[in-house]
Amino acid sequence: MQLLQAPLPRRVEQRPATTLRHLQLVFQNPQESLNPFQTVGTAIARPLQSLLGRSAEAAQQSIAQLLQAVRLPIEYAQRLPAQLSGGERQRVAIARAIASQPELLLLDEPVSALDVSVQATVLDLLRQLRQEQGIGMVLISHDLAVVANSADWVAVLYLGQLMELTPSAELLNLPHHPYTQALLNAVPRIDETVQEIVPLQGEIPNLSQRPGGCPFHTRCPLAQAVCRTQAPDWHITAKGKQIFCHFVPESE
Numbered sequence: 001m002q003l004l005q006a007p008l009p010r011r012v013e014q015r016p017a018t019t020l021r022h023l024q025l026v027f028q029n030p031q032e033s034l035n036p037f038q039t040v041g042t043a044i045a046r047p048l049q050s051l052l053g054r055s056a057e058a059a060q061q062s063i064a065q066l067l068q069a070v071r072l073p074i075e076y077a078q079r080l081p082a083q084l085s086g087g088e089r090q091r092v093a094i095a096r097a098i099a100s101q102p103e104l105l106l107l108d109e110p111v112s113a114l115d116v117s118v119q120a121t122v123l124d125l126l127r128q129l130r131q132e133q134g135i136g137m138v139l140i141s142h143d144l145a146v147v148a149n150s151a152d153w154v155a156v157l158y159l160g161q162l163m164e165l166t167p168s169a170e171l172l173n174l175p176h177h178p179y180t181q182a183l184l185n186a187v188p189r190i191d192e193t194v195q196e197i198v199p200l201q202g203e204i205p206n207l208s209q210r211p212g213g214c215p216f217h218t219r220c221p222l223a224q225a226v227c228r229t230q231a232p233d234w235h236i237t238a239k240g241k242q243i244f245c246h247f248v249p250e251s252e
């Protein structure tokens with residue numbers, strides 16, 4: 001993926017046209033990310049014309065194909081966002097994002113604003129698009145269930161620092177980084193034993209004053225003196241997990 005090998009300018013207007021075309025975003029709330037005064041067809045036509053250079057006529061044909069790709073009827077091209085359900089709006093946002101045939105799609109909490117039943121269909125759609133069109137996808141989510149079911153690899157971040165990188169099939173298996181463990185502990189479960197959720201102690205530090213050593217040491221239940229002064233090395237497990245911690249717990 002050529003795109004990932006070049007630095008990304010901070011400002012959108014400084015990014016080359018090819019980067020704008022190949023790096024597309026789907027936002028958390030489709031209600032906010034679609035222009036309420038633009039029809040679905042107009043929203044999808046815009047990247048086709050501005051990023052792929054299609055004529056208005058050619059764009060119309062592609063709109064039909066893109067609506068079909070996200071499993072929406074062609075008649076929806078005439079509708080306004082207010083005439084769609086939340087799941088349908090997010091499908092339109094996905095159609096708009098894939099219109100320029102990107103290499104990489106960044107999906108920022110793409111289903112968190114949707115009902116649970118709709119979440120499953122949108123995630124299924126994304127999985128199919130990934131297989132059919134070969135688009136790389138980075139899914140950002142606080143929901144570990146969504147991540148584990150949708151991704152090949154899971155990267156756990158704390159204060160902008162990568163804490164664990166794991167094949168998603170290994171996400172639930174020990175060993176875990178202590179922060180991953182805390183996230184997993186916070187997921188409500190229905191089972192026979194009532195589990196008490198133990199929250200992490202302390203406040204999230206200010207990002208502009210990130211703690212030295214291991215950034216997680218101010219809240220880590222396993223922290224020791226060395227954690228305050230020395231950043232840990234990466235520990236790689238036999239199953240391919242990479243864990244950023246001085247004291248990687250043993251797997252069972």
Ligand code: SF4
Nearest residue numbers: 214217220227245246
């Ligand atoms: S390095 Fe120390 S503070 Fe950081 S996660 Fe490991 S035990 Fe916790």
